[in-house]
Amino acid sequence: MTKRQNPAEDRYRVEVHRDVRIPTADPAVTLSADVYLPAGAEQVPVLVSLIPYRKDMFGGRGYDHPFRWFAERGYAGVLANLRGVGASGGTQRPRLDTGEGEDGIAVLEWATGRPWCTGVAGMWGISYGGALTMRTASRRPPALRAIIPLACSLHPERYHGERGDLGLFARWGAQMLAEQLLPPVHRNGDPAEQLRWQHRIREKEPLLLDMARHRPGDPGWRERVIDPRSVTAAALCVGGWLDIYPDAVTRFYEQLSGPKKLLVGPWVHTLPQDSPFVAVDFLPIALRWWDYWLRGIENGIMDDPPVTLYVLGHEPQWRNYESWPPPTSRLALSMGGDHTLSAPRQDASPSAEAIAEYRSDPTTGALSGLGGETGGIGLPGDQHEDDCRAVMATAAPLTEDLLICGRPEVTVRLLPHANTSPRLVVRLTEVDPRGRSLLIGNGHESVHSGAEVPGGREIRCLLRPTTYRVRRGHRLRIVLSDSDFPRLTPLPESGLLRLAAVDLAIPVPADEEGEPTELDLIDQDPRTADGGEDRWSITRDEVDDGIEVVIGGRGRGRSTDGRHELEQSAEARASVRRSAPDATVTTGEHILTAHLDTGERVTVTAYVRCTQTELVARGEIAVNELVTYSNVWESPLQRPVRASPGDQD
Numbered sequence: 001m002t003k004r005q006n007p008a009e010d011r012y013r014v015e016v017h018r019d020v021r022i023p024t025a026d027p028a029v030t031l032s033a034d035v036y037l038p039a040g041a042e043q044v045p046v047l048v049s050l051i052p053y054r055k056d057m058f059g060g061r062g063y064d065h066p067f068r069w070f071a072e073r074g075y076a077g078v079l080a081n082l083r084g085v086g087a088s089g090g091t092q093r094p095r096l097d098t099g100e101g102e103d104g105i106a107v108l109e110w111a112t113g114r115p116w117c118t119g120v121a122g123m124w125g126i127s128y129g130g131a132l133t134m135r136t137a138s139r140r141p142p143a144l145r146a147i148i149p150l151a152c153s154l155h156p157e158r159y160h161g162e163r164g165d166l167g168l169f170a171r172w173g174a175q176m177l178a179e180q181l182l183p184p185v186h187r188n189g190d191p192a193e194q195l196r197w198q199h200r201i202r203e204k205e206p207l208l209l210d211m212a213r214h215r216p217g218d219p220g221w222r223e224r225v226i227d228p229r230s231v232t233a234a235a236l237c238v239g240g241w242l243d244i245y246p247d248a249v250t251r252f253y254e255q256l257s258g259p260k261k262l263l264v265g266p267w268v269h270t271l272p273q274d275s276p277f278v279a280v281d282f283l284p285i286a287l288r289w290w291d292y293w294l295r296g297i298e299n300g301i302m303d304d305p306p307v308t309l310y311v312l313g314h315e316p317q318w319r320n321y322e323s324w325p326p327p328t329s330r331l332a333l334s335m336g337g338d339h340t341l342s343a344p345r346q347d348a349s350p351s352a353e354a355i356a357e358y359r360s361d362p363t364t365g366a367l368s369g370l371g372g373e374t375g376g377i378g379l380p381g382d383q384h385e386d387d388c389r390a391v392m393a394t395a396a397p398l399t400e401d402l403l404i405c406g407r408p409e410v411t412v413r414l415l416p417h418a419n420t421s422p423r424l425v426v427r428l429t430e431v432d433p434r435g436r437s438l439l440i441g442n443g444h445e446s447v448h449s450g451a452e453v454p455g456g457r458e459i460r461c462l463l464r465p466t467t468y469r470v471r472r473g474h475r476l477r478i479v480l481s482d483s484d485f486p487r488l489t490p491l492p493e494s495g496l497l498r499l500a501a502v503d504l505a506i507p508v509p510a511d512e513e514g515e516p517t518e519l520d521l522i523d524q525d526p527r528t529a530d531g532g533e534d535r536w537s538i539t540r541d542e543v544d545d546g547i548e549v550v551i552g553g554r555g556r557g558r559s560t561d562g563r564h565e566l567e568q569s570a571e572a573r574a575s576v577r578r579s580a581p582d583a584t585v586t587t588g589e590h591i592l593t594a595h596l597d598t599g600e601r602v603t604v605t606a607y608v609r610c611t612q613t614e615l616v617a618r619g620e621i622a623v624n625e626l627v628t629y630s631n632v633w634e635s636p637l638q639r640p641v642r643a644s645p646g647d648q649d
Helices: 058-072 100-112 128-137 165-181 191-203 207-213 219-224 246-255 282-295 384-388
Strands: 014-023 030-038 044-051 076-081 117-126 144-150 234-240 260-265 307-313 317-321 328-335 340-342 356-359 391-395 402-406 409-414 423-431 437-446 451-453 456-462 466-470 475-481 496-509 515-517 533-541 546-558 565-577 580-595 601-610 614-623 626-636
Touching (some): 014 058, 014 100, 030 058, 030 100, 044 282, 058 076, 076 100, 117 128, 117 282, 128 144, 144 282, 165 191, 165 546, 165 565, 165 580, 165 614, 207 614, 207 626, 234 246, 246 260, 328 402, 328 475, 340 391, 340 475, 356 391, 384 475, 423 456, 437 466, 475 496
Parallel strands (some): 044 076, 044 117, 117 144, 144 234, 234 260, 307 466
Antiparallel strands (some): 014 030, 307 317, 317 515, 328 496, 356 496, 391 475, 402 466, 409 456, 409 496, 423 437, 423 475, 533 546, 546 565, 580 601, 614 626
16 A cells, blocks of 8 residues: 555645534434634535544544644544533443444534535544444445544454453543543533533443443344444555454455455554554555545555555565455464474374363463553563463474465364363464564464364364464464463363364465555654553562563643643553462553643542452542542453354354
């Protein structure tokens, strides 16, 4: 996906109108929006973003610079909050509720009906904002011609059948509770704003209670899944291999029926231009997309190859492909009783005896990194110590480089046992001559979702998609366990996996090299930075054979209207001991402080604590250190629903 100069050289002065009220189908509810206009332009296309994070605070800062940049080039912009968020009226719906599309439609209809708009719109967003873009597009509003969903999932259940207390409750849940409790920042003295805020803190329960009530695997989650097959708007899908959602992004790209492109880089959970590594000058790429679909400018973007991927591993580089996944052959390897991987024997049959046994170790997984759970930290490290705590099988050194492109697949046959673990976790790594084990991809699957076969159960586990080059002389390794701590909450009881057969299928593209290309790299734009810092630590207790993972960060900045100084700090931690997985504890704290221009200092503290059986959340509001509000919420936490074969997406 090459970058070409946009022919329009004019630059407009930007007017920003804060907290514009947008009507909805409910006469009693209006949404709050910030509107970016190119001053002096007559009628222009409009770009829309709808988000569940406070646009007046840190949630809006990442959108502010792109909207100004697009407005300078002749695009109006509308950044709106969902109902019940920030200054928007009404009550916020549960996470990825189907009704959220109604807010997207309301914003589009309002924006395209303004005198300054040509009646044509694009929509974009990252993470939850990307999912709301897809939700709105799935309703096929006629004015919506093109979209750019970035680093998002269309499924409300982040871990698909498994609990993940650290990311979902301790980090995200605490943040959402803190933002719910903080009073208005823009127009904070307006009586209408105060009434909306009082309603939000007195009558709206935290989002995390709905998530706690719907345990992993609950069929109710399926009702909220967004169907990409219903999207007809032209879609530029953007993801990161090291993010939490590369599988989701590539899967909905595969299912889209309209015009589409796919761009996947080496990023975690950030906009491409904001990545702390391999930051790409993404806004000109997006501008070409908007210009073609919203202005009809023949700039050649649809003549470029549809798929642009960053190849990780040896000799990292950008490559173009004509499809995703590209045509591939399969490299097949099987585990032997000597814990090696080699070509499968044609006459081989599953062993009646176990070729290996694994006993639960809930402390493994942290070396695989955070998977995009926070900022740009938490990249995978050397997996060697975790490998040694699991069952592993290693192949001979490669005689030539190997390019993996797609989703590796591992098929495991388990022998029956009274204490079989309910979860299978698989990692694929590259082992260098020094013995370092580098993560290529991982995945997990419910053992109960496997198929009954003669003498046992067969589980098929697809790993995360990737494009990864393994260097000649290095070795492939498969690692099997039932733990991916701290992303997945440890199982409450130790179990056993008795392995009768392990088969690995690696997708190797037919055209191995693809087409080399280049994207313009940039330094992170200082206008998007909050001057904060992220923290990540892994501490292993050698005495109690336990482990604790802590993630956190601090940030400072001003509200998007520039009037108030803001501070935030967050910390989430999870700990487990090998001998007591039922005693695992995960906690999260999120603190927001607004130094208002009226002289008041408002501090909100949200705290979440999860055990294997219970969630407790606490919220507090203090004005000039005087506590004016405090509340506690509790909910039971349950183990996942056992899936039957074919019940998973």
